[in-house]
Amino acid sequence: MNKIIGYIKKRKLRFSILAILLVAYYFCLPKQLFKSPTSTVITSSTNELIGAKIAADGQWRFPHNDSIPKKFKTCILQFEDEYFYKHPGFNPISIFKALKDNLTSGTVKRGGSTLTQQVIRLSRQGKPRTYLEKLKELILATRLELRDSKENILAYYSSNAPFGGNVVGLDAASWRYFNRSAYNLSWAESATLAVLPNAPSLIYPGKNENKLLNKRNRLLKKLLEKNIIDSLTYNLSIAEGIPQKPYPLPQIASHLLQKLSKSYEGEFIKTTIDASLQTHVNKIVKHHHAVLSQNQIHNAAVLVLDVKTRQVLAYVGNTPTSKKHQKHVDIIDKPRSTGSILKPFLYAAMLDTGDMLPHTLVADVPSQFGSYNPENFNKTYDGAIPASKALSRSLNVPSVRMLQEFGLDRFYHYLKALQLKDLKYNANHYGLSLILGGAESNLWDLCKSYAALASTINHFSETSSEYYSNEFCEPTLMASEIVDFGNIQSEKTLFDAASIYLTFESLKKVNRPEGNENWEFFDSSKQIAWKTGTSFGFRDAWAIGTTKDYVVGVWVGNADGEGRPGLVGVQTAAPILFEVFDLLPQSCWFNKPFDEMQKINICKQSGHRASPNCHDTEPVFVQQSGLKTKPCPYHVLIHVDKNESYQVNASCEKLSNIKHKSWFVLPPLMAYYYKTKNPFYKPLPKFRNDCLGEQVISMEFIYPKENNSIFLPKDFDGISNDMILKIAHSKPESTLFWYINETYIGNTKDIHEIAILPKQGKHTLTVVDEFGNEAKRYFEITK
Template sequence: MIHLFFIKLLIEVIMYLAAPRTIFPESCSTLLYSSEGQLLGARIAPDGQWRFPPADTIPDKFVTCLLTYEDKRFYRHPGIDPIAIVRAARLNLTARRVVSGGSTVTMQLARIARGNRNRTLYEKVVETAWALLLETAYSKDKILNLYASHAPFGGNVVGIEAAAWRYFGRNAAELSWAENATLAVLPNSPALIHPGRNREKLKAKRDKLLASLKKSGVLDETTYELACMEPLPEAPVPLPDEAPHLLERLAADAPGTRITTSVRQMLQRQAQAIVNRYARDYSSNYIHNLAALVTDTETGEVLAYAGNVTFRADARKGNQVDIITSPRSTGSILKPFLYAAMLHDGLLLPGTLVSDVPLNINGFTPQNYNKTFYGAVPAHRAIERSLNVPLVRMLSQYNTGRFMSLLKKAGMTTLRFSEEHYGASLILGGAEGTLWDLTGMYASLARTLSHYRPYNGRYNPADIHPLTPFPAHADTPILSVADKRLTDRPLLSAASIWFTFEAMSALNRPEEEADWQQFESMKQVAWKTGTSYGGRDAWAIGTTPRYTVGVWVGNASGEGRPGLTGVGNAAPVLFDLFSLLPGGNWFDMPYDELEPMAVCRLSGHKASAICDQVDTLYMPRSGNGTAVCPYHRLVHLSADGRFRVNSSCESVDRMITRSWFVLPPSQEYYYRNYHIDYAPLPPVKPGCAPEQSRQIELIYPEHNAILYLPKGFSGKPEKFIFKAAHARPDATLYWHLDATYLGETTGNHQIACQADPGKHLLTLIDNFGNQRKILFEVK
């Protein structure tokens, strides 16, 4: 038997020596910390234990309490304490039962590492051998750390940090003497912690330890008496859960570790409270989910991460879904990127007029939010008012595939389909994006513009990067102008970004954004909203040189709600979040990329020689290649200015020649309704030859349009309403569909027509002999 005893003991020692530093293979809880080192949240270990990963240090108060109670000569013995063993043996023999143990902290650590096996003589010998080996493998402080991190503290609580949070709701370093004394005596009798059981014994043990601390001079009389008056902990308290969606996201990649983030604890609490408050307000309209991001523009660090509402745990409402990483229809949120891209490539100037008349692209007929057309609008106004039709025309000019490539380079990771799949709808929400990507993309634009001056007019490609939930290196020095990492070929130029942000910070908001005036007093922010089709997604993203904030509102299930809009629901959240943040300076104007340019006040194009209202403005240098104003033309008038004339009906000396702003008929048809100062051309003087120019324009349908048969309430096909415009207000139009005469119109040229499925030819002839033909198809 003795030989077997020593053989088993030898095996135990060999097993320990084979892996002396993996004595605790159990998995740990996952912990999330703020940038200030505060615990934001925790997830229980896979084995159901609250076991925090070992900390670097242990609070001094706990060490003092522990060693006073368990092992006074810890720093002087080699792992076993002969004096304590002799004392325990004497007491046990006197009492004829076990009333005291001689185990050191190191021996208790060995016992915990071995799974708290039954206390037998053999186990005691093995623990003694392990203790001696542990003392050779680890320093005294490391042994204390291991013990404090793995000692049982009652129930499923393991380790001093987990115990501090579960029983007192605070970090172990913040505990009082009484609280530390309570925890110091628990590993010896962990069952005493249960409320309603053995409370007197637990308090007696704690107070006895406090008395020992007073006797040794650690506590004075007042501190001792106050400590004894402190109550024992009641039921375990929940651990912090202030960023649950971020914790779930990061824990998937780093389970069982301490994760330090860039999140600021107070800002996180405030942001989550705002999200929860608005969710309660919106619940009356059955809108249940919100998400918000607050980020540092300069570094891309996430300062607050509210992945969804947290005030209720009803999974049917989708609160568990992290909306920040969920792809959702983008609505209008991508429009500023298209505007900036066209400025960057010199395809337009900020005020260039863009056509806003009915449009049909292979059956796709975009509409402005209020179902109104404005004829022609400046490009920057189309961004300010988020007009759909002008932006679709701009995308057609820029090219969808080219725009997709730009978005991917800017950081959009959700464009998984082909150019043909998205088509022109890409700019109106035909693609899905995440709040994470989109907020990061706006932050990259702001970062690029902010760095333009420090980089002496050059660009660092590294400025275009995604957000990060981890602390970044904010003290990275500005590169020298000669640094090879800098380039003169940016993704988007500072000039294009600056004009884009100017449009975004203007106070002219979309029609659906009727409440924008409430934000007028806010700090200057470049902000954009978006609303997806059917009221499923409401977006608002805003940026300044210091901060970029993104907000999404809707239902995680994808259910749309009437009245859900970007400005009505997401923008109030956005500006409440900005109200938490300090202000700062606005972006510097990038003069090195601008130059004075003569611009037509009416068309927004470079002024031609005959433009009579010209402003000299700083414009992007890339706009030098844009066309001059095509809308001003020289017109010959009769001496009284009432008629247009030419040499066939008036002598030259009786003509008045002047510049006239003339839009194409289809644009003029809508434009003049919103511009009372727009003057249409005077009629041609009777007897004069008509001008040989395009007199007739089809507003609806367009050439090669695809039309779909409208159904009425009866289920029968309804008639199409065809619409045209003529350069002369006194013209008469004669309408023909294929070989069938439909009728004539004057003034307001529109006519009802029923067309069967198939291809058709529509012909219009005016009373001057001009004609216009188009093909269209009905499906």
């Protein structure tokens, strides 16, 4: 030992230099060999390429892939480095032969580099091919052999070798030259790619084809001679042609690629997309775009979710329109006016809190809330309509009245719980218009919410009537992610299962677009809970539907917000919705959540809980919270004569002749419109004239006089003054409802005066009091 120490001390300088060289050798190889930017690549859930974005340096260079197809591996080893698994990074015999040939010819005729050395050369990018550089590559190659496995070195080569033009790496080359994955290449195709990196600047598809063909065939001949392939395979392989020009890479989910590249730039991403479904949805959108663009409607978006996994199955961010019409804008996550698409949430909320039953009558009459005057889309009114039908028909006035009754702040709380991220202002900012499109949301959040509602019912049935704490979670685009629905609990997350189920039952009855109207009569028809929406000014058309297994969301419009006549949800978005649903497997309907429901008797006419005065009732299952709703207020017990023609009392009729009858009576304004749609509605009979104790109600116009011609004076600014309408009522405290030409203009109480500014021409003034009495007056406005 002492001799060894003494030996080292005598040669300290030499050993110091050796130590330095060893340290330098150990650290001479960079930890990361390749730092060039790579393409962002997305695949389907089954590893099919669905999109790729070129790298920042303009190269098609896919992210590093550790896996190499067997055919290509065999070809590249036979062509470039037969002794790859035997040498330590360099092949002395090959180097000697290359050196001899090059010195003899005076030029570089052949190279003696191994695949390991080529990996080093590729990593050093652009270094001159000198003997000194070759020595450096040799040293670095031995270091690489010590650090990495042979398989990793091959993977480095296949991922970074040049394949001509701006194509780098096997994965990019196989798609660019053969339009498929490297694992699906034939022997001839694998051999073609194996010979390309040998001289990529000289030989690439479309140029010097004979040289490329000869190189490939020589390699195939070698494979035959070594019994790697048989003669039949060889003959078939040499008969194959070579690619003439690069294929464009698949781009069937371009907007999804754009979205993911913001967070995963240069990465390989396996998504949840179903490639076949995505392709077919693209075709549907393309077809409808061709039709819609004739009406200058240029943009549309479609999102398909799996309810059970919350995975995104199809993501179409826009139509294949032009750059002028914002073809690159991804509409799916952009805020747009919601139209009527939020109405189901209000309906579910009112059921959930016990504010109404599914078929409770709600008022559908002309209404004014301060300066806000909502109207139904068709400009007509039903007077009174079951809440379920108001939802399925998407009537605006009943929805606004329901929101006012429920409470704006209360409903806003529910919407915030849905995590609609574009709901940025407080409730008062939106006002009652919130339910008709006064707020904005996006297709992603809305589809997420509909999926959460469907999933709530599913989980309730699967877990013995329990809920998940994280039901309203974000959908996922990443195949590697599993959505966490949280813990199982007895408390509802937001809406109870019964309220959601009853909401879906109503949405199932929404009138379908042309061609699907009679869906109920076909066994093959899908049962879908769906809703449309149309924003003010015809700027946004929506259609969102859900089954037990899938949610489909569609938006149609113009990205720049331009409105177009005919841009209506049921006409433009709904047809796309149902065509997409036709691509999806059949789903059974939701299981009825009996544990959250109670069977009660309801009044058939009013939809309320049956009162003692309701004689026509039926037993139905309703949400448990519905037990606290008030009994029917519209059935009253009255006293009539034998013929039921008049109301009577003891002052005018014998008790033996008085009949006690239950009568369905609506408030006068509701009755005024209800009877136009319901001809069998019977107004309350009048009291017989000889009966005492009942005050006779009368109304008389003060102004205008009958058939007056009226001139409206103008002020100094040339503006016409208002016309003041006046009427006298025998019960001033009564509420009177005013109409001009059948259009509701307001109501009065105590002081019965109202100001209007009618247009020139003839007009009909109608006043109806709360008892159903009516008075009319005709007048004309002249110049």
